[in-house]
Amino acid sequence: MNPKYSLVIPVYNEETNIPELYRRLKAVIDKLGEAELILVNDGSRDRSLWLLRELHQQDSRVCYLSLSRNFGHQIAVTAGLNFVRGQAIIVLDADLQDPPELIPKLVEKWQQGYQLVYAQRTRRHRESWLKRLPAYIFYRLLRQLADVEIPLDTGDFCLMDRRVVDILNRMPERNRYIRGLRSWVGWRQTSILYERDPRFAGEVKYTLGKSLALAANGLVSFSRVPLRISTYVGLLAAAVAVLMAVLVLYWRLFAPSSPLTGFATILIAIFFLGAVQLVSIGILGEYVGRIYEEIKGRPLYVLSEVGGFTEIKSQ
Template sequence: MNAASLLPEKISVVVPLFNEEAVLPQFHFRLLRVMDELASEYEIIYVDDGSRDRSLAVAHNLKAAEARVGIVELSRNFGKEAALTAGLDVASGDAVVIIDADLQDPPELIPSLIEKWREGFDVVYATRTSRDGESFLKKFTAHWFYRLMGKLSDTEIPADTGDFRVMSRRAVAALGQLREQHRFMKGLYAWIGFRQTAVLYRR
């Protein structure tokens, strides 16, 4: 065991926001409960992507009540890929979790992702085994999107997998070297390589 392994780990959580005013307090409450149970140092980074509602104001209220909350405010709506990149650029954790605030992906799954990271995986992505509550059209288009991307790309992109994942510090650093203007994050996650694995869940 080296000296570095004795240091407490730090986990960053990057959360892009776009018009999430209604659900953000509930998401934050559930996220705090999960992170407090992990017994790790952590930070939560909300990235407001030019929301037109009160998402940014709500985020500032959350920051006022919790010192471990940070906010990145984009000047306008640049899109989720840009918001994710901005959040990853400022995240300082040994592991970085990416999760949306809309509660379609459960914060309670984060400990399972972190467990796999602690086992030595650099990228641990959450893969949906079902899409409860979504329309047939939504399920159909999502199914064929991932299959089509798999056919078009030389890099295998995991099917039924969104942005919800945890990445190691070196994976985040490698992703940070890729500064394409038109970014497809799901492809970039796969392209950087390293040890990757999935955690399955029902959405």
């Protein structure tokens, strides 16, 4: 029989966290009852895969997928969602910043009839302002610009009903921003509040650069406003150019000795228009690049090893 609950955890170089992660998850799923753990090895270079094999041999509830290389966090989560068998699916990270002890609260909300329950951060322990401030700004900017309402201060830690996951698995997007996709599905959604713990051990995997790349992906995937902004800026530049032409003509006719008619004015105008063009091309390139990724039709990921599943699915 299929389990009632499925827990999906992406793993990337987390050998120092896996034993403690399993200990805390085991305490939770022992109380839940029918549950499976799906640990997705995202091309780890340490002993993470070996530890996943050991856990699978010790506990039949532990299943694992190993990707042939590092495909990224969102793709690793997607791979796990493709294999889930439960009716309620919980996604959390392996660094224990998402406390497994909150899972019963997520389940309680699901039992009340909510199809999506996400964990909303009220505080981030031991995170510098350099990481907290950009995150704070991004979530509020995305909420204003996105075509769908994406909750503030939420990560991938959530519970999704089977119907939500089935729809996510049918979505063909390659540049996946799961936090936006699950909101797009709709249905009844709610949140629980929690304080995010510091990483239990090891180095941070989501660097500032990766966080910014994920933010850009979310913004481009769920909003056409950047394209409109480039259009508006282009129209503004055109208006400024017309105004400059009128002013230069006026200065030439009525104030030929004015210093504003010299080379510096022309150079500033050229740099301004050039900057507008380059920014607009860059924004357009982001969208065209995503079209290019979609039409290539490559699989989202490649599996090198599977443990705990009777059939292997290809993506």
